[in-house]
Amino acid sequence: MPELPEVEAARALIERAALQREIAVVDDGDTYVCRPHAPGELADALTGRTLTAANRIGKSMWVETDEGEGPTLGLHLGMAGRIIIDGAHAGDPLSAAESREAEEAGGHPDPRLSGDPAWARFTVEFADGGRLVLFDKRRLGRAVLNPDLTHLGPDAAEISAADFRARVGRGDAPLKARIMDQSVLAGVGNLLADEALWRAEISPVRPAGELDDDELNRLRRAIRATTRDAIRLGGVHTGTLIEHRRRDGHCPRCGAPLVRAQVGGRTTWWCPEEQR
DNA sequence: CCATATGTTAAAAG
DNA sequence: ACTTTTAACATATG
Incomplete structure (x- = not known):
């Protein structure tokens, strides 16, 4: 998928x-x-x-x-x-x-x-x-x-740091919903979102507009790194969090039990200890 | 039979 | 008017 x-x-x-x-x-x-x-x-x-x-x-x-x-x-x-x-x-x-x-x-x-x-x-x-x-x-x-592509935001692998901060760092919707909104940023889906947020150690449920510049920069880097790794390894399903979530349900870094809930209408997994 | 599914989008709600 | 949430879409799989 x-x-x-x-x-x-x-x-x-x-x-x-x-x-x-x-x-x-x-x-x-x-x-x-x-x-x-x-x-x-x-x-x-x-x-x-x-x-x-x-x-x-x-x-x-x-x-x-x-x-x-x-x-x-x-x-x-x-x-x-x-x-x-x-x-x-x-x-x-x-x-x-x-x-x-x-x-x-x-x-x-x-x-x-x-x-x-x-x-x-x-x-x-x-x-x-x-x-x-x-x-x-x-x-x-x-x-x-002749598809209409005018509603798409910049590609998630190409967007500049300043553009990312301006587009992602606003609104009251949960951060995960914001980065999965294809008119804000194009290319991030459910698994890539979970993996990148876990890498950046930021909670998916934080209101997007609440993030500071450092957090937004970290998230952009995490999305780019996750994307690069997924292309190299053969798909987003090769992500570290993705591979662990149903296996043992624990954070691959700290071992805390992962949380599973609906965020932005999709099943979401995250580490409540590290992702703030 | 039930739950779940990595996407998009129209409609409803706020 | 704009933003956010929900439901529906068609179908397969465990």
Whole structure:
């Protein structure tokens, strides 16, 4: 279930494997994933064109066609989306069952990794026979033409310290809700938020406007470090707090029992001793 | 059957 | 008018 690091991996995969290939066939028949488009609209707009650049802000991707001459293809992985290109995949991590099957397949791509038809929500087939699939069990991902990205704040991995302080350090909402608001800051999801707040040793329930400059700087650094590590290690689920929370329910640093509660509408874990 | 799920967003509430 | 919270979305998994 992808956050900024997983989406960046998907963007990089598209950049590496899907550019400069002519589009021959497009399946945009899932009217929920492709809403508000009618079936055939993406196909009509994209067929015959070539993908020429893959971009990202936060969790939103957009792919240029024909060097910017054609329409833009917007892609969002939602809660469970994965990009699959000729058997290579990025985005939603493999489930335990999928990993097992992939291993048993012995190096050959599991058919599901090539895009089980039941979960292939949007498909671009290239003239050379290969394909790009938006694979998404939950159908909360999106594929749209010319996506509107104006409501997104600056990317969480790129934002400057001054901009971060000005945008995050205000309002009465809980800090965690503030950093997960994609119009404030783009890319932080539920797990990245918990991991970064734990690293910065700041409570998720503090009103955002209450933080001082030092705390805001610490939080920005923690978000950047967590993002970098997650990209390197393969996903936000590799985070230290994330791996420990359900295992023993204790803080990996000090051993105190972790607190679990709803904050900003999502399940949140934190160390009540260290995170103030 | 029940609870949970890493995202977004319209609607309701304040 | 603006900010914050809640509920709904579609579906899978333990």
